[in-house]
Amino acid sequence: AILILDFGGQYSQLIARRVRDLNVYCEIKSYKTNVEQIRSSGYKGIIFSGGPNSVYTEIAPVCDKQVFELGIPVLGICYGAQLMSYLLGGKVSSSKVREYGKTPVNFLESGALFQNIEKDSVCWMSHTDYISVAPEGFQITAVSDACPVAAMENGARKLYALQFHPEVEHTVRGNEILKNFLYNICGCKGDWQMASFAAETIQHIKDTVGDKKVICALSGGVDSSVAALLVHKAIGKNLTCIFVDHGMLRKNEGDDVENVFRKQFDMNLIRVNAQERFLAKLKGVTEPEQKRKIIGEEFIRVFEEEAKKIGHVDYLCQGTIYPDVVESGTGDAAVIKSHHNVGGLPDDVDFTGLVEPLRSLFKDEVRRVGLELGIPEHLVWRQPFPGPGLGIRIMGEVTAEKLAILQDADAIFREEIALAGLDKKINQYFAVLTGIKSVGVMGDGRTYSNTIALRGVTTSDFMTADWARIPYDLLEKVSSRIINEVKQVNRVVYDITSKPPATIEWE
Numbered sequence: 001a002i003l004i005l006d007f008g009g010q011y012s013q014l015i016a017r018r019v020r021d022l023n024v025y026c027e028i029k030s031y032k033t034n035v036e037q038i039r040s041s042g043y044k045g046i047i048f049s050g051g052p053n054s055v056y057t058e059i060a061p062v063c064d065k066q067v068f069e070l071g072i073p074v075l076g077i078c079y080g081a082q083l084m085s086y087l088l089g090g091k092v093s094s095s096k097v098r099e100y101g102k103t104p105v106n107f108l109e110s111g112a113l114f115q116n117i118e119k120d121s122v123c124w125m126s127h128t129d130y131i132s133v134a135p136e137g138f139q140i141t142a143v144s145d146a147c148p149v150a151a152m153e154n155g156a157r158k159l160y161a162l163q164f165h166p167e168v169e170h171t172v173r174g175n176e177i178l179k180n181f182l183y184n185i186c187g188c189k190g191d192w193q194m195a196s197f198a199a200e201t202i203q204h205i206k207d208t209v210g211d212k213k214v215i216c217a218l219s220g221g222v223d224s225s226v227a228a229l230l231v232h233k234a235i236g237k238n239l240t241c242i243f244v245d246h247g248m249l250r251k252n253e254g255d256d257v258e259n260v261f262r263k264q265f266d267m268n269l270i271r272v273n274a275q276e277r278f279l280a281k282l283k284g285v286t287e288p289e290q291k292r293k294i295i296g297e298e299f300i301r302v303f304e305e306e307a308k309k310i311g312h313v314d315y316l317c318q319g320t321i322y323p324d325v326v327e328s329g330t331g332d333a334a335v336i337k338s339h340h341n342v343g344g345l346p347d348d349v350d351f352t353g354l355v356e357p358l359r360s361l362f363k364d365e366v367r368r369v370g371l372e373l374g375i376p377e378h379l380v381w382r383q384p385f386p387g388p389g390l391g392i393r394i395m396g397e398v399t400a401e402k403l404a405i406l407q408d409a410d411a412i413f414r415e416e417i418a419l420a421g422l423d424k425k426i427n428q429y430f431a432v433l434t435g436i437k438s439v440g441v442m443g444d445g446r447t448y449s450n451t452i453a454l455r456g457v458t459t460s461d462f463m464t465a466d467w468a469r470i471p472y473d474l475l476e477k478v479s480s481r482i483i484n485e486v487k488q489v490n491r492v493v494y495d496i497t498s499k500p501p502a503t504i505e506w507e
């Protein structure tokens with residue numbers, strides 16, 4: 001395994017992800033980790049992460065200098081590089097300007113990390129301090145305009161340092177650089193697989209949870225599903241999943257979730273059919289934020305009630321993934337919508353700890369684990385679905401009748417997109433019941449009925465999105481099927497607004 005010593009850098013998990021992508025197992029630990037513990041764990045290499053501090057500040061995180069004496073190869077990145085220089089007698093200086101962004105860097109041929117890489121390349125820099133003088137015994141292996149020591153190494157002691165970030169994708173040759181370190185210098189073979197992540201995580205849950213009781217909120221979304229299944233494989237029936245069906249899921253979705261988790265995986269699943277309860281609370285409510293709040297609060301309430309029936313539980317399992325961990329760190333962005341995540345923390349359930357087995361994974365890695373565990377493709381590749389469900393895709397008051405109309409129209413749209421082979425190309429697509437009625441003519445008669453809007457977007461992060469260029473012929477097919485098959489709809493429109501200025505959902 002590789003040890004990533006974390007000095008508080010924002011990219012520590014990204015380093016881990018790159019290492020995993022090169023099929024090498026790694027662990028992230030605090031810079032405070034004891035040297036004896038590192039020695040006895042048999043790591044093949046150590047990577048120092050970046051960090052927000054300067055080595056000269058009082059609060060600078062500093063690891064034990066003995067780590068350089070273990071004979072284990074060390075790669076320092078950014079702050080990690082500066083710290084290596086500082087601890088081994090080199091000089092770190094503060095520049096007046098921050099070097100930030102894509103930066104041309106010149107690799108010297110002698111650098112062991114730069115074997116089989118062209119000499120001039122672009123790297124991602126983000127620093128104010130820099131190594132001005134390399135420690136004795138070190139050789140400079142790369143330079144940039146602002147950095148006399150953009151990289152350095154001491155081959156005899158197997159110590160390597162990079163001022164730039166090889167883990168960030170803007171560093172064009174970052175992957176090869178990491179590969180040279182892991183394969184050539186540390187001697188890793190690259191034979192670790194995501195399957196091992198599942199096995200190791202299940203074992204870890206077994207060891208930490210033991211025979212204690214765990215509950216989780218299951219929604220059928222990929223994150224909570226994979227998290228719950230890992231816990232189930234570890235502790236079996238000591239995990240209880242509560243599936244609050246608020247009646248605003250897509251067509252047949254509730255039954256599908258129940259089938260997969262209860263029948264296929266034999267999990268301890270409690271399904272609460274609470275549509276009536278939710279609709280009673282939503283009666284007469286039309287304001288979008290108010291709808292979101294009501295659904296979010298009611299969800300927690302139903303969950304708490306069910307949890308209470310179980311009695312004392314020790315842990316709450318959540319499908320938190322790495323981007324959630326990072327995003328929840330920023331507190332000052334404007335609130336556009338109050339998001340509600342199924343599985344959000346209830347305040348009235350008595351548990352002592354959280355089990356979050358996916359905290360270190362990115363979405364595509366979660367999907368890989370899900371497939372490994374045998375979760376059906378359609379759940380693993382399920383497109384994002386908002387916690388408040390169809391409740392925010394029906395403009396105006398939500399009723400059972402409107403839900404049924406929207407479910408049918410939405411199911412037709414999704415079916416046709418899948419038949420056309422576009423289901424993985426368009427990142428999110430759904431129908432909206434617009435709340436507009438319009439006049440039409442069908443047969444010889446006048447109609448006055450509902451308008452369905454179709455929405456399809458392409459996006460990589462859901463923060464910005466473009467409307468999907470769905471072929472006209474496909475739109476035509478969906479439109480005529482909806483109008484023929486769904487009573488009470490006589491008009492279909494396609495939403496051609498990007499985000500911004502619109503959002504992906506209509507409410």
Ligand code: XMP
Nearest residue numbers: 339340341384385386387388462503504505
């Ligand atoms: P907007 O509409 O803000 O949506 O552009 C961005 C992405 O977030 C999803 N979304 C939600 N997801 N709980 C969620 O878990 C919510 O309350 C929620 N509201 C919106 C939306 O479907 C899109 O993928």
